[in-house]
Amino acid sequence: MRITIIIAALIYWCAPAVSMTIELERRFGSELAIEEFTILSSTDIELFAPVIEEFVAKRPNIAIHYVLASSRDIYSAIDTERAAYDLVISSAMDLQMKLVNDGHAGRFESPVTASLPDWAKWRDQLFGFAVEPIVLVVSRRDFAALPIPTSRRHFLSIIRSNSATFRNRMMTYDVNISGTGFLFATQDARQSDTFWRLSEVMGAMGTRLSCCSGEMLARIESGEIAAAYNVVGSYAQARAVTHENIKVVHLEDYTNILLRTAFIPHQSQKSQQAGKFLNFLLSSEGQVILEKQGGLPSIFNSSIIEITNAKPIGLNTGLLVYLDRLKRENFLREWNAALVQ
Incomplete structure (x- = not known):
């Protein structure tokens, strides 16, 4: 598979x-x-x-x-x-x-x-x-009894300690089909090794893959999922105004802009x-x-x-690094190995 x-x-x-x-x-x-x-x-x-x-x-x-x-x-x-x-x-x-x-x-x-x-x-x-800040979005109902993540390490710890809450109930971009999602993921990989550990745990939890921020936010609104990782900030903020279950989180280890x-x-x-x-x-x-x-x-x-x-x-042209054919293939291979389990 x-x-x-x-x-x-x-x-x-x-x-x-x-x-x-x-x-x-x-x-x-x-x-x-x-x-x-x-x-x-x-x-x-x-x-x-x-x-x-x-x-x-x-x-x-x-x-x-x-x-x-x-x-x-x-x-x-x-x-x-x-x-x-x-x-x-x-x-x-x-x-x-x-x-x-x-x-x-x-x-x-x-x-x-x-x-x-x-x-x-x-x-x-x-x-x-x-x-645009790239953010984590969580379900207020699911996080009512959980701490709000302050960093990716903290989010990772919360997932591991509450697997019943998060199994099959997280989403992120499918970088295989989304150019924006590919950009976010490659920037994460450049910022911190924690991204790969988080990706592996999210994959083990059966994280769902999405085309776009709108779909992820709709699933948070309905309560179908508990967390969405790497969502476009303006979309999330706009939905949060009218949908009380949406909480926007800026992780403090870094926020890609x-x-x-x-x-x-x-x-x-x-x-x-x-x-x-x-x-x-x-x-x-x-x-x-x-x-x-x-x-x-x-x-x-x-x-x-x-x-x-x-x-x-x-x-700048540093953006072109992961668009090199070999680097892109290697990144997609590693990402799919982590997320698609």
């Missing part, structure tokens, strides 16, 4: 892409708009809608077609299919960096991008627009319109709307970086 899964994972990551699966799509703007451009994104529409709606309200001649897909499908659409999109947005920083490094992005310079901190941009081609990034493909036929939107997204006004109405933390939100032992994932 394990060997089959490992082989399937390697085939999935290495084989030529098939047609992209569009999860949702929506048009923003007036029916009378004379210009329209397309955004390909992994960010849920409801989180991104406020900033788009404000942009098109101020520019009635421009409409935006927003297409939602997985980070892995986005990568394949641009890299293999050469799909025609005008702005590409993803939470998978490593896949975004690879697309840009491989020549798929055009340059974009403006007073707005020039004012960005150096850590939020790369070569005037790739731009960070939101910061993700940058959601965007670039304009060099083949875009609407790069001027896409540039206008990118400028708005990165502007003070756009950042306030993104955070206050969409719930995506602004790159100017200092409280995220001030989380105990925050570890921002660097926007």
